[in-house]
Structures are given as C-alpha cells and as structure tokens.
Amino acid sequence: MESAMQSGGDEDDIICLDESFFINDDYQLTTFKYGDEVLQLFCLQSASTDYDLTGQLVWPGAELLNNYLSNNKQILHGRSIIELGSGVGVTGILCSRFCREIVLTDHNDEVIKVLKKNIDVHSSGTVSHADSFAEKLEWGNNSQLKEILQRHPGGFDLILGADICFQHSSIPLLFDTVVQLLLFKGRGCKFLLAYVSRART
Template identity: 60%
Template sequence: MALQLCQNEAEESDDDTVCLGESFFVNREYNLTTFTFGPHSLRLLCLRSASTDYDLTGQLVWPGAVLLNNYLSDNAGILEGCSIIELGSGVGITGVLCSKFCHEVVLTDHNDEVLEIMRKNIELQSTLENPSCAALRAMKLEWGNSDHLSKILQEFPTGFDLVLGADIYILFVHNFSPLLFKSLANFP
C-alpha cells in the first residue's frame, strides 16, 4: 500500500494507493477551555499544543491575546458601546471578551480552518445563554484582498471605532506588514 498526498480522492490510481488530503494533517482535537479575565469567564474551543503549522496558529490562544484581554478587562470602559474589528482573531478569545462591552464585534482571519473554529466558538457563546453574542460576527479577511475588504465594508459601511490585533504571528513569518496597513487604510 502506498500513501500519497492528493488534492482529492479521485486521484487514487489503484487499490494499493491511499490518498491523504491536506486536512489529514490538521489537528482538530479542540479542548473546551475556560479563560478568566477579571470578573469575566470565557469558554472556548482551542488547541492546547504549544505549536502548530505557521498557517494554523489561530487554533491556539497565544500569550499576547491573554495580555490584551487582561488589559481590556481592566479598562472595559473604553470599549463601552464601540464597534470593533479584530484582525487575526484566531479562536476569537479577544472578540468574545469585547462582545461583553461592545455593540458590534467583527472577528477576522484569513484561514478557513481557523474561521471554522472561530464560528464554533461564536455558536458556543450563544448556547451559553450569552445575550451579547448577537454582536459577534466572523468574516474572512486576507490582508490586501479587495474582495474581502469590500464585503466587510458593505456590511459595515460606517467602519469601526477600534481595530484590535494581538500576536499577529504571520507579520513576522512573512513580510505582510504592507498588506496589513493597506487593509487598515480602507476602513473609514
């Protein structure tokens, strides 16, 4: 039997070949984890592993997000009634916390796998009888992608009061800083 990395199962050429799609290598063993920031407890699905593929870093909660959430929890008054967009939201920990104070929170990421876990976490908030979860939205945003930006701006034409991002790892792996700033320049 031979193992082969294939784009789809149709590429299996005979009975001795097993086709492995890219998703075979994706860790989806998420744990329901409780995080506490001041008086606020959040329950989210995330990976516990200390590392992941660079493109799937959003499956983890990183120290920068914990620091940002501690700051936001201690200074919640600055968020009252705001509309926020978070860049590189990952599992959505910062956006979920912000939804407790803000009237509108848009979580973004470029990776479809990460967007899937982000959406599950938004759903989880609604099942936890959290009335603020109605303010949460997950949207795809690949920095510099005009189609993604247009879709967000069509749905939120007045823009956002605050742009947040923590531990945006991809900035350091590749030189994505110009694309980040190009995206930010498009928000009113």
C-alpha cells in the first residue's frame, strides 16, 4: 500500500491498492458430472471482486453446453476445437476426452494460470485423448488470433463459447473473432454458443 501526496498545501492521503487485493486465488478442486463423464477442476466457489476475473468460476452456460456435448459426443470425435473465453476450462477439458485437438483461450492472465493448471491435471491422466493447449486471446486482437492460427494452420472444425455474451460491449469483438475463424477454415466449421440469461423479469 502506498500513500501521501501534497495538493495545494493540504496533505491528501492517496491510497493505492495492489491489484492482488482484488484477486481471489483460493481455488478448490471441484467435481463436475456430465452424463457418464466426471471432471475435477480447480475453480473458485464465489467470484473475485474484479468483474474481469469472471473466468475463475464455472457458469450456468458452461453447464448447459457440457450437458449438450456429453449427450452428443459424436460431434467432437476427431475434431479440432477452439474454445473462446474458456475460464477454468470445464468445457474444453470435457471435449479433450473425445476430440483430436483442443485450444482453450482466455484474455486474462490470472485466469490463464488456473486454466493451464487444469489442463496439466487432466493431461497427466489417461482419460484425455486430445492435444490440449492454453492460449491468450482477446477478442478482436488480430495479431493474437494470427499467432494462434499460425500454430494451428489447419484451423478448427468447431468453435465453442459458453456464457461469454454477458458483457454487451464485447459482443461485436467476439463475433469479429468468430467470423475470422469461420472464414479461415471454410466449409464445415461451426460455431456453438451456449448462454443462460440471469436477468430478472
């Protein structure tokens, strides 16, 4: 914590809080079940103060998408998949049990830390069959997207997103990124988006 600044002869105390004050990294190993599939991931049980860290939780849209995918596993078999806004990776890690390759992305460095940790936990077991990668991707950031596509020149068969439309200002950037991914792969590439409205009527 830092303080002290002179202003017009009066001493005003300015309090600057370190960003770690807002970051909750008390991750707990939590069990999730989707059909016959059981996953254990590190995640938070409640949100951090910073809205930008919503990826530390598993949200209802991910539960919805994972239940759908567990009942339709055939759409994952042999596929190359990219997930946008992966958070702790619950959807991507479920997919890794069936697909050929999965790239899990998020824009927040703190969230990417726990995402990588969860990938490592599952990659060390015998359940995951896919090559799994964590990548930083801010929607609308063409240079980051270009780097990902250079590392995965075949593009992706399936683009996934779960509960990533809650911030309306980010939706145009999200869809700009989706369109670029769809055009890069061409025919056969699909975008699957799950969203659960939490608005009160």
